[in-house]
Every structure is written in C-alpha cells, then in structure tokens.
Amino acid sequence: MALLQIAEPGQSSAPHEHRIAIGIDLGTTHSLVATVLSAQAKVLHDEQGRVLLPSIVHYAENATQYGNDAKPFITSDPKNTIVSVKRFMGRSKADIKFQHPYDLVGEANEMPAFETAQGRKTPVEISAEILKQLKDRAEDSLKNPVNGAVITVPAYFDEAQRQATRDAAQLAGLNVLRLLNEPTAAAVAYGLDQDSNLSTDRNYVIYDLGGGTFDVSILRFSQGVFEVLATGGHTALGGDDLDRLIVKWAKKQLNIDTLNDTEYAHFVVAARQAKEALSDAESVELQLLDQTLTLDRATFESIIQVALDKTISVCKRVLRDAKLELTDIQNVVLVGGSTRSYAVQKAVREVFNQEPLCTINPDEVVAIGASITANQLIGNTKDGSLLLDVTPLSLGLETMGGLVERLISRNTAIPVARRQEFTTYQDGQTAMLIHVVQGERDLVEHCRSLGRFVLHGIPPMTAGQARIEVTFQVDADGLLSVSAKETTSGVSAHIDIKPSYGLSSEDTERLLLDGFKYAEEDKHLRHLQETKVEAQRELEALEQALKVDAQLLSTEQLDALNGAKTHLYSQLETTDIQAIEQAIEQLKIHSDAFAALRMNQHIDAALKGTKLDDWSNSN
Numbered sequence: 001m002a003l004l005q006i007a008e009p010g011q012s013s014a015p016h017e018h019r020i021a022i023g024i025d026l027g028t029t030h031s032l033v034a035t036v037l038s039a040q041a042k043v044l045h046d047e048q049g050r051v052l053l054p055s056i057v058h059y060a061e062n063a064t065q066y067g068n069d070a071k072p073f074i075t076s077d078p079k080n081t082i083v084s085v086k087r088f089m090g091r092s093k094a095d096i097k098f099q100h101p102y103d104l105v106g107e108a109n110e111m112p113a114f115e116t117a118q119g120r121k122t123p124v125e126i127s128a129e130i131l132k133q134l135k136d137r138a139e140d141s142l143k144n145p146v147n148g149a150v151i152t153v154p155a156y157f158d159e160a161q162r163q164a165t166r167d168a169a170q171l172a173g174l175n176v177l178r179l180l181n182e183p184t185a186a187a188v189a190y191g192l193d194q195d196s197n198l199s200t201d202r203n204y205v206i207y208d209l210g211g212g213t214f215d216v217s218i219l220r221f222s223q224g225v226f227e228v229l230a231t232g233g234h235t236a237l238g239g240d241d242l243d244r245l246i247v248k249w250a251k252k253q254l255n256i257d258t259l260n261d262t263e264y265a266h267f268v269v270a271a272r273q274a275k276e277a278l279s280d281a282e283s284v285e286l287q288l289l290d291q292t293l294t295l296d297r298a299t300f301e302s303i304i305q306v307a308l309d310k311t312i313s314v315c316k317r318v319l320r321d322a323k324l325e326l327t328d329i330q331n332v333v334l335v336g337g338s339t340r341s342y343a344v345q346k347a348v349r350e351v352f353n354q355e356p357l358c359t360i361n362p363d364e365v366v367a368i369g370a371s372i373t374a375n376q377l378i379g380n381t382k383d384g385s386l387l388l389d390v391t392p393l394s395l396g397l398e399t400m401g402g403l404v405e406r407l408i409s410r411n412t413a414i415p416v417a418r419r420q421e422f423t424t425y426q427d428g429q430t431a432m433l434i435h436v437v438q439g440e441r442d443l444v445e446h447c448r449s450l451g452r453f454v455l456h457g458i459p460p461m462t463a464g465q466a467r468i469e470v471t472f473q474v475d476a477d478g479l480l481s482v483s484a485k486e487t488t489s490g491v492s493a494h495i496d497i498k499p500s501y502g503l504s505s506e507d508t509e510r511l512l513l514d515g516f517k518y519a520e521e522d523k524h525l526r527h528l529q530e531t532k533v534e535a536q537r538e539l540e541a542l543e544q545a546l547k548v549d550a551q552l553l554s555t556e557q558l559d560a561l562n563g564a565k566t567h568l569y570s571q572l573e574t575t576d577i578q579a580i581e582q583a584i585e586q587l588k589i590h591s592d593a594f595a596a597l598r599m600n601q602h603i604d605a606a607l608k609g610t611k612l613d614d615w616s617n618s619n
Contacts, residue, residue, distance in 0.1 A: 019147045019148070019378045019379060019380060020035065020138075020142055020144050020145065020146050020147050020148075020378075021035065021036070021146070021147060021150070021177065021371070021374035021375050021377065021378035021380065022034065022035045022044075022138045022146055022148075022150075022371060022374055023041075023149070023150045023151075023152070023185070023367050023368070023369065023370025023371030023372070023373065023374045024131065024134050024149055024151045024152065024174075024367065024370060025152050025185075025364075025366040025367035025370060026055075026127065026131065026153070026168075027055055027210055027211055027366075028055060028084050028086040028087060028210055028211035028212030028238060028239075028240065029054065029055055029083075029084060029210070029211030029239060029337065030054055030055060030363065031052075031053045031130055031131075032044075032053060032134070032363070032364065032367045033135075033137055033138050033367060033371075034364070034367040034368050034370065034371035035142065035374075035375075036372060036374075036375040036381075041189070041368040041369075041371045041372050043364050043368065044138055044141045045137075045141075046137055050068065051364065052363060053068075053130070053133060053134060053137075054070070054071055054083075055067075055084065055086065055130055055211075056070040056071055056081060056082065056083050057070055057081075057082050057085070057130065058073040058077065058081045058082075059080045059081075059082070059116035059118040059121065060080065060118075061117045061118065064118070064129070066129065066133050074265050074268075074269065075265045075266055076262075078101040078261045078262060078264075078265045079102060079103060079115075079261065080116045080117045082114055082116075082121070082126050084211065084212050084240055085123050085126045085127055085130075086123075086127070086212055086213070087213075087240070088111070088112065089111075089123045089161050089165060090111060090123075090157070090158070090160035090161030090162070090163065090164040090165075091111060091160075091161070092108065092111060093107065093109075093110060093111070093112040094108040096112065098244070099244075099264065101261035102114050102115075103115035105120060111123060111124075111160075111164070114126070123164065123168075124167050124168045124171065125168075125171065127165065127168035128168040128169070128171035129172075131168060131169055131172035131174060132172040135149075135173065135174055146174070146175075147175065148174075148175045148176075148378050149169065149174045149175065149176060149177060149374060150176075150177050150179075150180050150185075150370045150371070150377065151166075151174075151178075151179055151370070152180050152185045152366050152367075152369075153179050153180070153181065153182065154181070154182055154208075154213040154215050154233060155181040155184070155215040155231045155232075155233055159450065159479055159480050162179055162479055163479060166179060166479075177373075177374055177377040177378065178374075178377060179479075180369075180373055181215070181217070181231070182215055182335065182336075182366050183206035183208050183216070183217035183228075183335065184206075184219070184228060185367075185368075185369030185370045185373065186206050186208065186335040186365045186366055186369050187204065187206060187217075187221075187228075187333070187369065188370075188372050188373055189360055189365045189366075189368040189369035189372065190333055190357070190365070190369075191221065201220050201221070201222040202222070202330045203218060203219070203220050203221075203229070203328050203329050204218070204219050204220075204221065204330060204331050204332070204333055205217075205218055205315065205319075205331075205333065206218075206335060207311070207315070207332055207334055207335065207339065207348055208233075208335035209237075209238060209311060209334075209335075209336045209338040209339050209344060210238050210239065210335075210336035210338060211238050211239045211336075211337065211338065212238040212239070212240050213233065213234065213237065213238050214237040214238055214311050214314065215231065215232075215233035216231070216232055216233055216314050216318050217231040217318070218230050218231075218318055218319065218324065218329075227413065228413070229321075229322040229324070230318045230319075230321035230322040231318065232314045232315075232317055232318040232321070233314060234310065234311075234314065237307060237310060237311070238338055239272075239275075239336075239338035241307055242275055242304045242338065242341070243268050243271040243272050243275065244268070244271075245303050245306070245307060246271035246275060246295070246300075246303060246304075247264070247267045247268060247271050249295075249299075249303045250270075250286060250288055250293055253293055254289065254291060254293070256289075263289070266288070267288060270286045270287065270288055271286070274295050274300075275300070275341060276341075278295070278297055278300050278342065278343075279340055279342050282296060282297055283295065283296035283297070297343070304343060308343065308344065312347060315351065321410075326351075326352060326353065329352060329354075331354070331356075331357045332348055332352050332354060332356040332357060333357045333365075334356045334357065334358045334362050335362050335365055336362055336363075337362060339356075339358070339362050340362060391408055391409075391410060391412050391414055391416070391474060393410050393440065394408065394409050394410045394439065394440055395407060395437075395438055395450075395474070395480060396408070396436075396437055396438075396447075397434055397435055397436055397437065397470065397482075398433075398435035398437060398444045399422070400425055400533045400536075401530065401532055401533040402443055403442060403443065403526060403529050403530070403533075404442055404443065404444055404447055405422075407420055407470070407472040408472050408474060410440065412474075414474045414475070415474060415475050416473070416474050417471060417473040417474075418471070418472045418473075419469060419470070419472075420469075420470055421467055421468065421469055421470075421487075422470060423463075423464050423465070423467060423468060424458065424464065424465070424466040425463055425537075426463050427460075427461075427462055427463050427544065428460040429458060429460070429463065429466070430457065430458045430460055431454055431456045431457075432454070432455045432458060432484070433453075433454050434452065434453050434454070434455060434484050435449065435451075435452045436449075436451050436452070436480075436482050437449055437450060438450050442525060443525055443526075443529070450480070453482075453484075453493055453494075454493065455468065455484040455486065455491065455493040456493070457489065457491035458486050458489070459486070459489050463540075466488070467486065467487040467488065468484055468486055469484070469485045469486075469487055470482065470483070470484045471483045471484075471485075479496070480496075481496045527577055528575060528577050528580075531577050531580050531581060531584075532572055532580065534584065535572060535583070536572070538568075538584060538587060538588070539565065539569070539587075542561075542565065542591050545594065545595075549594075549601070552597045552598065552601060553594060553597070557590070557594070561587075561591065561594060564586050564587040564590050565587060567583050567587075568584060568586075571583040
C-alpha cells in the first residue's frame with residue numbers, strides 16, 4: 001500500500017524537502033544576507049569571506065561594479081558611483097536636500113533618476129542590482145535556488161518607500177515573502193535567547209541607528225508573542241549624517257566654504273574612518289587638502305550631539321506613545337553599524353540608565369532576524385511564535401467640511417482591516433470621491449494626501465439614504481489598499497495606494513509632532529467644521545423645501561425665514577462657533593414652523609375624502 005505524505009498548512013508540498021529562504025538587510029551603507037541552516041541562523045559571505053556588501057554600484061561606460069569593487073570609484077568617479085541609494089528610495093526630487101555629487105533628473109514631485117555613464121538609473125533599479133548580488137551570493141553558497149526572501153525596511157518607511165523596495169526585489173527576481181521592519185527583525189533575532197515561559201511581560205527598546213535611517217521601537221515579549229507597542233524614527237538620520245557633521249566641522253577648521261565633488265568625497269571617507277577609529281582611540285588625525293586635523297573624543301561628541309539629541313528625543317516620544325516609563329524597560333537592544341560608536345553607546349546608556357544589549361553583532365542582527373522569519377514563512381519550521389507590527393501613522397479619509405475620519409489609528413497592529421459606513425450629502429448623488437489621507441491632524445489640509453478615487457454608479461436617493469461601505473486594509477508589508485462599495489446596488493471601486501514619492505524626514509516629523517502640538521487647536525477646528533456642516537445641511541434641506549412649498553408661508557413668515565437664512569449664511573464666513581450655533585437656533589424657530597405647516601398640509605391631503613365609516617370598517 002502506498003504511503004501518503006500530508007503537509008501541514010504553509011508547509012512545502014514535499015515536507016521532507018528544505019526550502020531555501022533568505023533574510024536580506026538592504027542597508028543604506030552596507031547590505032547582507034542570512035539564512036537558517038540546521039536550525040541556526042547564519043550570515044552568508046562572499047568568495048573572499050566578507051559578510052558585508054557595501055551598498056555601492058559604479059556605472060562605467062562598458063561595465064558595472066558592485067560593493068567592494070565599486071568602492072574605489074567613490075572618489076575617482078563620484079557622479080557615476082551611487083552610494084546610499086536607500087535615501088533616495090520612494091522620495092521626490094524636491095525632498096532630496098542633502099549634498100550629493102549626482103545629476104538627478106525628473107519632475108520635482110517624482111522619484112528622481114540618476115544620470116550615469118550607462119544612461120538613467122532609478123533608485124529602484126540600483127537597489128535591484130544590490131539585491132541581485134545578495135541573491136547570487138546566497139545561491140552560490142547554498143548550491144540551490146532561493147525560494148523566497150524577507151527583506152527588511154526601516155519602520156518609518158511609508159507606503160511609497162515600501163512599494164519601491166518591493167518593486168526592486170521583484171526586479172531582482174526575488175519572491176518576496178514579506179517586508180519586515182528592521183527593529184522587529186532585531187527583536188526576532190534576540191527572541192532566540194528569551195524564555196517564552198516567563199510569567200511577566202518584558203519590554204524592549206530597539207535602538208536602530210544605521211547608515212542612513214534611525215528607528216526606535218518598543219516591543220513587548222510575552223509568552224512567545226513579539227508585539228510592537230510603538231514606533232518612531234527619522235528616514236534621514238544615520239551614520240551618513242554623523243559623517244556630514246564631521247565634514248562640516250573640518251570645513252570650518254580649514255576655513256573652507258565649498259568643496260567640489262571629488263574633494264567632498266575625500267572628506268566624507270576621511271570622516272567615516274575617523275568616526276570608526278574613535279571607538280578604540282582617544283584621538284585621530286585627518287589628512288585633508290595637504291593639512292592635518294586632530295579630532296579627539298570630546299570634540300567628536302560635541303560635533304554629533306545635535307544628531308544624538310534627535311535620536312533621544314524620538315526615544316522619549318515613543319515611550320510616551322507606549323505609555324511606559326524608563327523603569328518599565330528591561331533591555332535596550334542596539335542595532336545598526338552606527339551603534340558601534342562609543343559616543344552613541346554612551347548616550348543610550350545615560351538616557352536609559354542601563355548597559356545596552358549588544359550580544360549579537362549589530363551589523364548582522366537584522367539580517368539574522370529576517371532569515372528566521374523567512375524560514376518560518378516558507379514552511380520549514382513549526383515555531384509558534386507570533387509577530388505583530390504596527391502602522392507608523394494614522395490612516396483615514398476626507399469627509400464633509402475637509403475633516404479627517406480616521407479608520408486606522410497610529411500604532412495599530414498589522415495586518416489589519418477596518419470597515420466603516422458613510423452616506424451621501426446631496427439628493428440624487430450618484431458618485432462619491434474617496435480621498436485617502438495620512439497623518440495625526442483633524443483637517444485634511446494638515447495631513448498628507450495618499451490618493452483619490454471615485455465610486456460611480458450610486459443609485460440616486462435622498463441624501464443620507466445611500467450606504468457606502470469603505471474598507472481600509474493594511475497587509476503584513478505595511479501596504480495599504482482601499483475599497484468602497486454601495487451596499488444596495490453592489491457597485492464598487494478600489495485603489496492600491498502607490499504614491500510616486502515618500503515622506504521627507506521633515507514631513508514625517510511634522511505629521512507626528514503637529515498632532516501633539518495642535519491638539520487643542522484641532523479640537524476647536526473640528527468643532528467649527530462640524531458646526532458649519534450641520535448649518536449647511538439645514539440650509540440645503542430648507543432650500544429644497546422652499547422650492548416645493550414656499551406658498552404655504554405668508555409674506556411676513558417668508559421674510560422672517562429668509563432673514564434668518566441670510567444671517568446664518570453670513571455667520572458661516574466667521575470662525576465664531578457660538579455665533580453660528582445661535583444663528584442655527586434662530587433659523588430653526590422659523591424652519592420648524594414651516595415644517596409644521598408642511599406636515600399639516602400632507603396630513604390634510606392624505607385624509608381628504610375619508611369618512612369616519614371608512615375607519616370603522618377597516619377595523
């Protein structure tokens with residue numbers, strides 16, 4: 001009798017086969033790949049035994065170099081040597097305000113392309129080249145094709161930046177199992193060392209300072225469940241910015257205002273080497289433009305203090321979001337190559353009053369966590385641990401009066417779906433504009449627009465009768481789709497939110513901080529707009545009624561009603577809520593009397609010609 005093999009859900013169709021899944025840390029300055037072999041996560045190296053692949057691509061006229069091979073061209077051919085491409089992913093040309101040697105082409109509100117010796121190259125194409133190198137490394141090392149990959153992104157990457165990353169992976173020929181937040185990947189890696197049977201919850205701060213981005217997340221570990229309580233960060237703050245601060249200091253010491261592209265590249269390389277050397281040495285010398293500068297630890301700390309203060313400020317805000325105190329944090333996990341700096345470790349130690357956790361190589365911890373997640377998703381393990389990411393900003397849509405109706409609040413665990421019913425505003429309305437926004441403010445004008453679409457074919461009905469069901473769905477990658485459906489007719493419309501550019505770091509900070517800063521003002525503005533919408537509905541209904549039954553009113557009654565209407569219209573031009581509410585009440589005195597006349601007329605018409613016997617016989 002033949003034996004049957006039964007695969008559990010999510011497992012390979014051939015359970016005895018180990019499917020190859022990899023985790024990729026697509027970093028700003030370095031990238032790497034890891035996998036799980038014999039139940040152990042390990043990073044994969046190239047032929048020379050190097051684990052880190054510099055995220056650099058050099059485009060010569062007849063050849064393309066990658067990683068370490070491209071590194072020498074940073075100074076000799078800076079325009080054609082693309083470094084830190086992650087900082088350009090999903091961002092508009094107008095958002096790129098930091099110094100760089102590249103010729104960017106494209107519209108201001110679109111993701112730019114680089115003009116190179118091989119023609120125009122987009123950030124997506126360049127990222128795909130780096131991912132392809134890591135895929136090839138994995139397949140050469142494992143002697144098997146890769147079946148799936150988990151790719152990490154900063155927790156603060158928005159929909160556009162995440163979509164650009166997914167597009168790059170698909171262009172590289174990778175089957176994307178999931179996009180995973182970098183701090184969450186670190187939590188997965190350190191989860192290997194945690195006792196899942198602990199009776200008390202444990203809270204961790206994941207402090208992730210990479211080459212180009214900063215993320216901080218607070219995660220709760222409880223009986224095998226990793227839950228992100230809150231997250232925050234900067235999409236343009238990292239080791240590159242520390243290097244730029246050193247360059248700025250060096251220019252001031254040498255009394256130099258501007259540098260050409262080649263000189264600037266030399267300064268950046270020297271700054272990076274000095275920063276790394278100061279982790280072991282008390283001082284270091286920089287050779288710049290035939291001059292020597294000495295940089296000691298105290299000076300280095302003062303130079304980069306402005307950047308460190310920004311990271312600590314984000315940490316404190318995220319703690320408030322999670323409703324936790326410093327004493328509630330069991331450990332601080334350091335992630336990212338920039339946390340190797342003694343100055344960064346010192347700042348974290350002083351703020352949290354504890355020694356940060358750094359037992360796993362901070363350069364490798366994200367890739368290790370990604371590989372563990374990939375191994376689970378591909379079906380190679382029955383590990384029952386659960387992972388819950390969160391949305392970094394609130395998502396909602398525009399309602400009457402330019403107000404925002406939030407459907408998914410900030411720090412909601414994903415994947416998530418939210419559904420809410422809306423209705424029409426005008427009689428006979430056959431279409432509705434769905435305007436999707438992101439942010440923490442109450443007015444659309446203060447939030448970021450993500451996309452618009454129109455639901456056509458709504459059956460004409462009296463205002464307020466139609467039922468429009470709007471669904472927001474955020475998948476495990478943090479990508480948003482929105483659909484709308486009229487429930488009686490079944491007509492529907494749908495949009496996948498794929499904006500052409502992402503949030504700048506300034507916009508990200510503004511959306512969050514403004515939500516706190518203007519909370520009271522927003523409360524007043526929402527009340528004002530809601531009052532105006534109520535007044536406009538009252539006026540609209542009254543106008544419709546007057547078209548039909550104005551003859552029921554005497555001249556004096558009509559003049560009084562029109563006077564109250566005119567007064568309310570004039571008050572709508574003001575911001576005095578009390579005056580508008582009083583004008584509504586005055587109008588209602590006259591409109592209620594008008595409504596009573598209309599009701600009496602319709603009752604009289606209904607009963608006209610009816611005899612008392614008719615009522616008796618009906619019983």
